[in-house]
Amino acid sequence: MRIPEGPPITPKDFVYAEVLSQLSEKKKFQEFLDINDNKYYYWEKWKYLADDWKIDAKRLWAAVKTWRISNKRLSISSLPKFKFLVGSPSVVQQALHAFDMNLGGSLQGDSIIPSEDRDRYLISSLMEEAIASSQLEGAATTRKVAKEMLENNRKPRNTSEQMILNNYEAMKWIVENKSMDITKDAILQIHAILTKNTFSERSEEGVIRKSDDINVVDVQTGKSVYTPPPADQLEQLMDDFCHFANDREKLSFFMHPITKGIILHFLMGYIHPFADGNGRTARTIFYWYLIKKGYWLIEYMSVSRTILNSKAQYAHAYLHTELDDNDLTYFIIYNLRSINIAMEDLKSYIQRKTAEKQNIITLLRNTSFNDRQIGLIQEILKDVTIYFTVAQVQNKFGVSNQTARNDLGGLVENGVLEERRSGRKSQFLPLPAYIRKLQKAQK
Template identity: 35%
Template sequence: MPLPQTAPSQAALSAEFVQLDAEQQVALLTEAYPLDDKDRYLPWDEIRYRTPPAGRSARLHWFGMAMARRASARSLPLLGRGDQPFWYCNAQPVLAALNRLDQAQRAHILADETLMTNAARRRWLQRGLIEESIQSSRLEGANTSRLLAREMLHDGRPPRDKSERMIANNFAAMQTVEEWATNGDSVDLEHILGLHQVVATGTMHNENDAGRLQRPGEARVYVVSASQEIVHRPPPADELPERMQRITDFADLDPDAEFVHPLVRAILLHFMIGYDHPFVDGNGRTARALFYWSLLRSGWWLAPYLPISHFLLQAPAQYSRAYQHVTADNNDVTHFLLHQLDIMDRAVEQLGRDLQEEAAATRDLLERLGETGFSERQLAIIDAALEQPSRIFTIAQQQNEHRVSYWAARADLQNLTERGFLQRQRSGKKFVFRPAPDLLDRLGGS
């Protein structure tokens, strides 16, 4: 796919504007609006193909639209090439999405202690961290199946190849930023380098590249498409120390600084790591981990439950295109904001559907059991055993999946064994648990 066409320069458009008579100039400026007739915030590369208002060229229509966007723009301390600042427009789609997502978090079932127990929240959090670790790695080329990857993380076994190492590292990175957010650690260069070290160790061609910025004199890493076309040339490596300082300053939660919405801040940090590409490899995974860290330390607690990279993976070309529209439209990062906010909207909806499906499955399972006295964790084990009759359960696996102690995990499995739902067997030096052969009969058939 060719790169989007660069928007006409303001100087060239201004020269065309002054050729209009006074009445035409007034009409253009009066009618100028940042959105199209369907209330979409489109880039120049799409506007140029659409029919402009009668008597007006596509270029002058864009001029009015760009003027309206600049009128409600917010300039950022983050810079593109030539020290030109990035900026975004407080357009209605941005404001509406931020409000919608904030409301979704406030009203989310995971926040309702009367409907969701701490044990259930821990399990859903673990599920979210695992899913994000897998899908974020697949975005960067990991090709392990989701089933094998989940089993690796649940069982705590060592990764067997580079793809599994990427996933294990991502999971460790998600746990790391969760801990840093809990501890109130500052986003500084040392932490970002440490985060890259976690993400990249064991996956780099040269292990010494993990946890360091690219240096002047090295061949700069470019961003290429699937067809190996260069789609982005990051700034020179000798600018990286200053640019990283700008990123960490922007990440700071200074209460006296001008307010930036937590979602906007996190998305822009994600964008800047991708734009600057400061590392030899692992930039995308580091950017997405930094995104989660920023949200968590801002109090946006729902983020790690959301399957965000799942939706990025569904349309990676759109993910890349959102970056390209920013640079093509004179550093207007609104395009990337809207893309990411849409992804988050879809992730929130998917999480809601998943929660509803599990609630329905739990109700059905309780009816089939015909008795009480099962914990939520035990119900989850029985449900998993029904889905995978050959599955092996271990104490370590249940510790990881439910975020509980060894003794709690052991008690769950032992109790289900005593009640006839599981069978305990020795495997080497440890015990494993398998679904009982007559599990379906105990539940009243299929």
């Protein structure tokens, strides 16, 4: 990853009105406003625009900063050590409005997620988020292998799999404890869950770091890109963080909950209170805060999977904020785009799954299979080499051991699966004759 060039210092003889006059003369003033309001470019892009517009780059950037500062506000007394700016350009306001319409109570019905499928989709989404968030931090395993481990309750075979299991347990924890305050002890508990059996020193799990010998480095170049606050400030910073997270701060303006959740995500990485696992903790707290605020659909979305597909932009969102006078707007815009992609992915996924289910129901119209059994038959049609275990079905659908056994037993009785013993456990494999029957019916 290339480290961005830092913005220049404002020239001492800079006059805002003179630059605006130049922009007007060159018929670029409206474009100047539109870019600030809808794209929010970092310095490096403005520098190239300045060349195209034949305007001094440093003076143009000074004009950008002047415009932005006049449209920013963030004064938080409970965070005296944090001096951040937050803008509210149209691109941010439009995204927040769209999320209010889609992520909260208005779609609590069946219009997005059919009620009978919610438990299954929730379990699947928590697994997807756990896998992607861990892969962001270097977990080296495939999604297929990781999901098989989680569904079958298989013990992790290495540190990467342990990270993923830990992430899954942490996601389940915040869903179960969404009504709790975000306290320092709760954050330490989340970190302990996230890092269980992944540190060389177990004493670092769920413990605020004591050392200053830590830097955030670019894994490709080895260069330090950020030095976190010293250890002797962390206790107070964490107290300030929790005060802010629990909405005890009386702001002079309205801060949208999604904006605040993103800021909490940033702040946890900025404070960097742990020896490792700060990114996973930050993303978990982001989910926790939004779930607490009633954005229930976020539980079904894997934002980390979107971030995983744009890791360079994620890193640049952090760096642009830090290099440009702690302007959080860059980080907010990046995360809003990631949430939007995750939301659209969820909608497409559910539409596809619903269509597949309807096709299967049509094929099975003369049978009495339940929704879970239909879901298993869907998977068989996608992968004829698949097999199931009782534990896998139990975890996939969030049902009891006996219900899982009954579901698999019913498929055996109807000639869909055959049971084979593997040691002390049973494996349930699709029967080739039934697969051919379904494939023929599909044509």
